[in-house]
Amino acid sequence: MKKTIKYIILTIILVQFTQCTTNDSNGLYVPPSDPVISHPNDIYLYANGGKSLFERYNTATRWRWNDNFIDPTQRATPIESDFVIPTSKLVDYLWIGPYTTSSNTAENFIKELFPAELVYIGSYIFNDDGTILLGYAEGGARVTLLNLNNLDFQNRNWLANPGGGVLATVHHEFSHIVHQNYGIPVGFNTISDTYLGNNWSNGVTRDDAIKLGMVRNYGTLNEYEDFCEIISHFLVVDQATFEADFITQQDCSTLTDADAIVNCRELNEGRKLIKQKVDLVLEFYKNNFNIDLEVVRDTLQARLTNLVATGVIPD
Structure with a gap:
């Protein structure tokens, strides 16, 4: 064994x-x-x-x-x-x-x-x-x-x-x-300057997490859960949704409410941090394992779509 x-x-x-x-x-x-x-x-x-x-x-x-x-x-x-x-x-x-x-x-x-x-x-x-x-x-x-x-x-x-x-x-x-x-990629743990420890569960929303540079409230616990949540989301969430939620910069100029503008800008700053982490993770897997996580994701998503549509796993 x-x-x-x-x-x-x-x-x-x-x-x-x-x-x-x-x-x-x-x-x-x-x-x-x-x-x-x-x-x-x-x-x-x-x-x-x-x-x-x-x-x-x-x-x-x-x-x-x-x-x-x-x-x-x-x-x-x-x-x-x-x-x-x-x-x-x-x-x-x-x-x-x-x-x-x-x-x-x-x-x-x-x-x-x-x-x-x-x-x-x-x-x-x-x-x-x-x-x-x-x-x-x-x-x-x-x-x-x-x-x-x-x-x-x-x-x-x-x-x-x-x-x-x-x-x-x-x-x-x-x-x-x-x-x-x-280990985790060098520098990953310093991209976000705040982890919440056990306070992650005290009413932290997904938007709160994004503003801190994490994809989910549980990722705010520490850098290890942050690392695992980013990889899990990157692979399991379809690419368009992942990028829209966590990577793409929203156009805040279309907003008129002052609070909405502040919220939009804070989310965009958090998305920049997530993008840095994703880039580090992709490089980490390529350098250490010769694995392209984008290829892994694309294969998983294609198979997942086929499975949901047919209900059958090919032999």
Whole structure:
């Protein structure tokens, strides 16, 4: 299996918002032993003629219910058996595939950084305090995908909502794995002069975030969440919408209300900061991995559009 990794748990939590938290543990991550291949799902996941995630990346997929994957204070529903293979196809088609088809070296990038385990759970994870986990990653060792019993390939919101769609979740978490291993671009953390820490959730709107140079309120927590949110949005949000919301300068001269003019100008200044960050991230991926994230995005968006239109992932 992959190298032993210390637990650094990054959790996406929804309490009318999305949150990642990082906790350190002195214990070492030890993947569970490989399952007995007895079910058609397991044949697909582990012995699929060299095509499975296990055969290609040594990634074990856990879909049978195991109480150890949630805390005693949490509740969740197992994934329905019929959704296991479609979920794995989705992971391949819209997570791995856009990277591996982007350059002749991208396969090595995936082999190095793809998590050792994927855990599939049918519902969100509900905490006793009323919060809800949308999905989470554990130090690059395990990524847990949630709400899979609502799988709907023709529901773009379920797939690509930047505030909790399954693609937004996996690409956000995969970006954490990248920076845990390679850091973030030099200078990225100084482009914005203000991060809000835990105050990010105190009524911070998307416009507030944009004015600070972030694409989402949660990105104002720190430079690492900022990095992951920018990459996730860049890949999952369609290009025209991303550029209109976060890059393109609005013509403030058409406005007459003084407050609206100030707001417009502040948003434009924030968009300039976001553009600097996007440029740094694109350069970072090209220089470190020979990966063009614009190509990754274009491939993902084309595949996403096709999937929503047809409901079918090509073989």
